[in-house]
């Protein structure tokens with residue numbers, strides 16, 4: 001049986017819109033026709049017609065009551081998450097399951113200048129090579145960035161943080177040649193990943209708690225962007241009236257209290273005050289908290305309470321069904337998950353809310369999905 005080229009399968013010139021949508025959905029994950037309808041937003045009749053075409057053309061297989069599965073396709077899908085201090089690369093073939101993706105984690109980020117780009121390009125080449133393919137075989141690429149992305153021109157939405165780089169996806173395109181790079185906010189891509197693979201909720205809010213704090217909303221099968229791409233942003237919810245000044249121009253924003261630097265800074269001051277050595281990194285802080293260190297646990301408890309304050313405010317308007325927390329602070333917040341739950345139960349607006357913790361590298365895997373489905377949904 002001939003192996004289809006991923007680029008050909010995703011060519012909009014040769015496919016009807018519904019066939020293309022079903023192919024993209026299958027590249028994300030195989031599934032029953034009813035599930036494909038839910039994930040694409042198409043009617044079951046449209047999905048059935050599209051699947052019939054794909055079975056006829058030898059692109060997919062699967063009986064009436066069985067999951068539809070994509071047959072082997074050539075061409076590698078790549079996802080990259082770039083942060084201020086780290087980068088993560090994920091790569092797999094389109095017919096592979098998500099958990100078969102190869103992952104590479106780098107301790108280099110935007111604050112290290114252009115150096116991360118070389119390291120990420122090397123990591124992509126290594127991963128693609130480990131799959132048995134070459135650099136020319138990259139079919140799709142998605143990029144997760146730590147700022148809000150304006151859906152109109154893919155530039156950073158104001159107020160953009162100092163490290164925001166407007167043309168990052170174009171630099172990647174130039175670097176890899178021939179590959180169009182789809183870009184979006186890391187939290188939104190984390191939400192897309194969770195909604196696709198783990199938690200098919202009606203409304204899902206994903207919070208990326210890293211050097212920045214961003215939120216991403218998925219409503220049913222759609223990523224909610226907002227007019228300027230800032231929908232779901234919880235990082236700049238005021239949680240302390242008259243609190244600390246924030247770079248965004250407001251005061252008392254959540255990010256000023258629960259970002260990784262803010263939590264470490266708080267620990268630094270209290271530990272030095274007691275003549276103790278403060279945690280060197282967020283991983284160190286989480287390890288100490290896991291070992292029962294009361295000060296580290298307290299820092300995480302305070303962060304959890306502030307996060308819930310912002311979640312309560314956003315849930316009152318959005319009636320979010322589930323919140324998924326990701327990023328380097330997530331393993332720490334998981335240690336004090338009981339506090340999060342208790343705080344949420346206190347309000348009638350958030351009593352129903354389910355709190356979960358993201359799979360590691362969720363935003364990088366979400367970037368890989370974005371590359372497959374393209375910018376527009």
Ligand SMILES: [Zn+2]
Pocket residue numbers: 235236246247248249250251253255
């Ligand atoms: Zn702010």
